[in-house]
Amino acid sequence: MTRIARNRFLVVLTAGALTATLGLPGVATAEPKHRTLPVCALRPLPLPADMNGRALAVDPTGRFIAGTGYRIDDDDWQPLLLLWAGTPGRPGHEVRTEPRLTVVAIGGGLQVEDINRYGVAVGNAFVDNVNRPWRYRNGRVEWLPVPPVVSNTWATGINSRGDIVGRGAVEQTETSLPLLWPADRPGTVEVIDAPSDASATEILDDGTIIGTAGNSGWVRHPDARTDRLTAPGARWSGISAARGNWAVGLIGTGSEDEDRTLVRWDLRTGVAAAVNPALVSTQDVNSRGTVLGDRAVEHGDRLVA
Incomplete structure (x- = not known):
């Protein structure tokens, strides 16, 4: 998420x-009703003794977790992509198996943005003075293609089908373009038809795309219809997350x-x-x-x- x-x-x-x-619609101001929930045991994710790290994204099933880390070595601070894979238990229960850690070296300025239910992760890295988007799947990292008109590119979200969305910066106009890397057309990137100066931030499993454009949020439905996400009397809006409907x-x-x-x-x-x-x-x-x-x-x- x-x-x-x-x-x-x-x-x-x-x-x-x-x-x-x-x-x-109004919101009740009474004292919140609190519910007693099962207490889950907290356990650290496995890490080698010579490494530090942090978790940044988890898939909807709770099986896959992605993050970043470094080896503790004064001579080498190369950023690392960390991926943990385990088997989640029922709500209120611990994971049934110890998460297995995979460590991948990518490049400087490493960012992890999202991971789907099949363990495919996306993020960005700063390489040769340019922000480049990457995808991790089947045990290896792949650089995503970028349009020739953009100077820097970021991947921001992935759905269960493997469709990826993000944005590209256009230096000449100081604007951004919303981008789509469709899973059914590997090796391609598309500019999404959206309001001007837009960026795409999330893509849902049905193909719905969420993003921002100027001072408001927007949604592109699977039938290609685009709407702004706002409300009567609002001058601006911002989207923090989306799931389902x-x-x-x-x-x-x-x-x-x-x-x-x-x-x-x-x-x-x-x-x-x-x-x-x-x-x-x-x-x-x-x-x-x-x-x-x-x-x-x-x-x-x-x-x-």
């Missing part, structure tokens, strides 16, 4: 501001530093509804519309700390 410019979304809002400024993020009626509202969009209708401001931020959303915040999870009208 990925995460789209989430740090800028860490804000606290009042329920009154949600309804008064945007006319969105849902997207979550922010809407604002003023500048980007004021009058912010946490919302969840129904991608089938494009309608935005306010989520509980006690979430503080919208970090992620699952296919059932459950929203993960900074300090709690919103299950309908109930919060779980």
Whole structure:
């Protein structure tokens, strides 16, 4: 699951501001109902003694985890791609097998962006003074093709079919182009038909593409229809995550530093509804519309700390 410019979304809002400024559905302000959940045991992911690392992305099944690391050697700080593969247990239970670690050397400025349910990971690296997108699959790293009109390119998301989306920077116009690497046409890259100065950040399993364009979010449906993700009275919007029929993020009626509202969009209708401001931020959303915040999870009208 990925995460789209989430740090800028860490804000606290009042329920009154949600309804008064945007006319969105109100949010209950009563003390959140807390639910007792099974306690999961926390275990460190395996790492060699001469290596440090951090996990950055996990696939929807919980089986594959991707991250970055370095070998602890003063003479060599080459960044490494780290991939753990295990067998997840039932909710509330530990992983049934010890995750197996694979270590791959890629290049400088290594970034991991996403990984799908089959263990195919995507990310970017800064090589020869250029940002280049890569894909890891079948035990090896492949550089993704890029359009000749862009100067730097980034991959940002992958779905279960292996379709990849991202963006390319066009220096001459100081704009960006949303890009698609289709799984059924290997070795090719396409510029997505989208609003001007757009970038693609996520692609869902049905081919729906989520991104940003200028000061608002947008969605491209599988039938190629494109809509902006906004709300009545909003001057700007930003998307932080999407899954299934849902997207979550922010809407604002003023500048980007004021009058912010946490919302969840129904991608089938494009309608935005306010989520509980006690979430503080919208970090992620699952296919059932459950929203993960900074300090709690919103299950309908109930919060779980």
